[in-house]
Amino acid sequence: MKKPDIVAGIIGILLSGYVLWATTRFPEDRVLLLGPAFFPRLLAYSLLVFSVGLIILALLGKSMKTNEKFSLKDPAVQRAGASLLATIVYCLLFPYLGFILCSIIYLMFLMFLLKLRNYFKMILISTAISLVIYGIFSKALNITLPNGFLG
Amino acid sequence: MDFGLLLKGFSAILQLESLIMVFLGVTGGILVGSLPGLTATMGVALLVPFTFGLPIHQGMAMLLGIFSGAIYGGSISAILIRTPGTPAAAATLLDGYPLAQRGEAGRALSMSVFSSFIGGFTGALIMTFLSPQLSRFALKFSAPEYFALAIFGLSIIISVSGKSIYKGLITGVFGLLIATMGIDPTSGYPRFTFGMMDLYEGPSFIPTLIGLFALAEVFKGVETIYKQQKVESKITQLLPKLSDIKKSWKTIFKSSILGTFIGSIPGAGSDISAFVAYSEAKRSSKHPETFGEGEIEGVAAAESANNACTGGAMIPMLSLGVPGDAVTAVLLGALVIQGLRPGPLLYKDHIDIVYTIFAGMMMANVVMFIVGFLGIRFFARIISINRNILLPVIFLLSIVGAYSMRNSLFDVWVAIIFGVIGYFMQRYEFPASPILLALILGPMAEGNLRRALIVSHGDPLILFTRPISAILLILAVLSIITSLIRQIKLEKKLAEKRLDV
Numbered sequence: 001m002k003k004p005d006i007v008a009g010i011i012g013i014l015l016s017g018y019v020l021w022a023t024t025r026f027p028e029d030r031v032l033l034l035g036p037a038f039f040p041r042l043l044a045y046s047l048l049v050f051s052v053g054l055i056i057l058a059l060l061g062k063s064m065k066t067n068e069k070f071s072l073k074d075p076a077v078q079r080a081g082a083s084l085l086a087t088i089v090y091c092l093l094f095p096y097l098g099f100i101l102c103s104i105i106y107l108m109f110l111m112f113l114l115k116l117r118n119y120f121k122m123i124l125i126s127t128a129i130s131l132v133i134y135g136i137f138s139k140a141l142n143i144t145l146p147n148g149f150l151g
Numbered sequence: 152m153d154f155g156l157l158l159k160g161f162s163a164i165l166q167l168e169s170l171i172m173v174f175l176g177v178t179g180g181i182l183v184g185s186l187p188g189l190t191a192t193m194g195v196a197l198l199v200p201f202t203f204g205l206p207i208h209q210g211m212a213m214l215l216g217i218f219s220g221a222i223y224g225g226s227i228s229a230i231l232i233r234t235p236g237t238p239a240a241a242a243t244l245l246d247g248y249p250l251a252q253r254g255e256a257g258r259a260l261s262m263s264v265f266s267s268f269i270g271g272f273t274g275a276l277i278m279t280f281l282s283p284q285l286s287r288f289a290l291k292f293s294a295p296e297y298f299a300l301a302i303f304g305l306s307i308i309i310s311v312s313g314k315s316i317y318k319g320l321i322t323g324v325f326g327l328l329i330a331t332m333g334i335d336p337t338s339g340y341p342r343f344t345f346g347m348m349d350l351y352e353g354p355s356f357i358p359t360l361i362g363l364f365a366l367a368e369v370f371k372g373v374e375t376i377y378k379q380q381k382v383e384s385k386i387t388q389l390l391p392k393l394s395d396i397k398k399s400w401k402t403i404f405k406s407s408i409l410g411t412f413i414g415s416i417p418g419a420g421s422d423i424s425a426f427v428a429y430s431e432a433k434r435s436s437k438h439p440e441t442f443g444e445g446e447i448e449g450v451a452a453a454e455s456a457n458n459a460c461t462g463g464a465m466i467p468m469l470s471l472g473v474p475g476d477a478v479t480a481v482l483l484g485a486l487v488i489q490g491l492r493p494g495p496l497l498y499k500d501h502i503d504i505v506y507t508i509f510a511g512m513m514m515a516n517v518v519m520f521i522v523g524f525l526g527i528r529f530f531a532r533i534i535s536i537n538r539n540i541l542l543p544v545i546f547l548l549s550i551v552g553a554y555s556m557r558n559s560l561f562d563v564w565v566a567i568i569f570g571v572i573g574y575f576m577q578r579y580e581f582p583a584s585p586i587l588l589a590l591i592l593g594p595m596a597e598g599n600l601r602r603a604l605i606v607s608h609g610d611p612l613i614l615f616t617r618p619i620s621a622i623l624l625i626l627a628v629l630s631i632i633t634s635l636i637r638q639i640k641l642e643k644k645l646a647e648k649r650l651d652v
Binding site for chain 1: 201203204205317318320321324325327328331335337340342366369370371373374375376537538539540542543544546547548550554555560563564567570571574578579581597600601604605608609
């Protein structure tokens with residue numbers, strides 16, 4: 001696959017460009033040039049060289065073969081995307097709904113997504129796991145997890 | 152080595168609370184190690200948050216338990232379902248699986264736990280004797296040597312990159328850039344923080360790790376949820392037979408020593424040591440033709456070597472602050488979170504804790520042996536757990552783990568972002584382990600490079616004219632060259648195989 005390597009190369013070039021630009025605003029060490037910008041610049045230049053190299057290798061047809069194409073139409077990719085979305089929603093609701101309720105819903109959704117259709121099992125396991133994790137972290141390890149409106 | 156201190160270390164570890172933590176760590180470690188699809192790196196990253204709230208001795212006891220357990224755990228699924236739970240167990244399946252197929256799963260598993268114990272314990276002993284010497288030597292280091300050491304550590308990026316060395320270099324540089332985020336320790340200037348206070352220390356280590364190694368992996372798992380493999384072998388034997396031990400004790404002993412020393416070389420992890428010990432056992436055997444067909448000595452060699460490697464890998468990690476492989480890098484990060492900075496100064500300032508680590512490592516192996524043989528049946532059942540339950544639980548553990556470090560939702564976002572980055576990286580074969588090493592070694596490389604250059608008034612020759620620093624840099628170059636040669640050889644072999652087909 002040529003394309004992913006070229007895209008990765010472009011991302012690398014953009015990233016190193018950003019670093020080089022951002023470091024112009026760092027305070028300079030005019031004597032030895034060893035200020036805060038020194039190391040990031042060194043890295044940005046290396047990244048630039050490697051990224052250009054990656055693109056050249058890809059254009060020469062020397063990039064390694066990767067297994068599958070990434071397509072948003074692929075149901076498997078959609079499933080991964082849905083799990084990401086669920087995770088984002090979980091984090092947004094987490095402070096409001098509290099850990100336990102949020103986790104139960106989250107786990108049930110993920111199990112449903114992964115084609116578990118035994119609803120009794122789903123509710124039982126989600127509740128049990130959420131309670132156990134809550135118990136371990138907040139009681140045994142003294143790490144506060146938000147209670148949300150339940151607390 | 153100081154026996155008085157070692158006894159003190161044991162008295163800290165042999166307290167009930169610490170023992171419970173070792174037990175929990177070992178059990179958790181074996182569990183995550185044995186689940187196919189969870190690598191030891193991912194498992195340790197997921198379990199590390201459980202140690203945050205604990206007092207230092209208990210936290211460390213648990214960490215060492217997790218570490219030892221995870222490496223052993225890999226052999227269970229290797230033997231039973233021919234899927235190594237961790238790369239370290241890849242050599243174990245060569246003979247372990249044929250044994251299981253013949254209905255001798257119990258024989259293979261009990262030998263695996265026995266030789267893992269002997270290997271792990273030997274590794275811990277050698278570590279106890281050698282690492283203080285190494286740290287004393289390293290106390291003489293100053294900035295140029297530390298920079299060279301960091302570069303030597305970074306050179307193992309090549310060997311952890313698997314088949315895509317070039318891409319490994321790119322992700323390594325990317326990781327080094329991430330490591331520069333936050334307040335610059337030399338000048339106090341905040342770099343790449345986008346005005347966010349949360350980024351003043353850079354993206355937190357554990358959340359980043361959980362993103363790259365756990366979330367990325369489960370996103371992939373959701374995508375490729377595959378069929379379950381049923382475990383059919385009945386396990387009737389829990390302890391290895393005396394005749395098997397008699398037959399393999401030489402192999403176990405040799406592989407344990409070999410494994411420890413290979414493990415102590417940064418870049419040569421437990422997978423390499425297992426394969427080296429396996430081929431050595433095969434070479435020196437009177438009946439090499441039985442290897443690969445279900446030879447108990449094969450299991451013994453691979454398992455004693457990969458567990459011995461844990462002690463070996465701890466030597467440079469503790470005394471120099473340079474992790475030998477990805478799992479030890481996670482362990483190093485976890486120790487830093489506990490407030491300990493591995494390196495020669497640890498031996499100077501916190502020698503009591505160092506000896507507690509030694510004692511903990513030995514205890515972890517003893518507990519691993521007990522849990523391992525008592526729990527064989529249980530672990531054999533757990534590896535066939537449904538993935539549609541397992542994956543959601545890992546999702547939840549990842550989030551809680553990322554959150555719990557600083558009680559911060561920001562860290563969870565960090566984990567999610569790195570999860571997405573990691574997902575695409577593995578999709579297009581950009582290895583993630585180099586980022587991990589870069590995050591640990593980046594600040595060490597930068598700080599010492601700048602310090603060395605300030606001392607020499609900007610003359611880079613200082614890095615090459617001091618003998619130790621020059622030797623370390625040469626070693627780094629050698630390590631890169633040997634990995635490259637190994638890679639080329641491997642590719643040739645693969646190409647030949649393809650031609651044969």
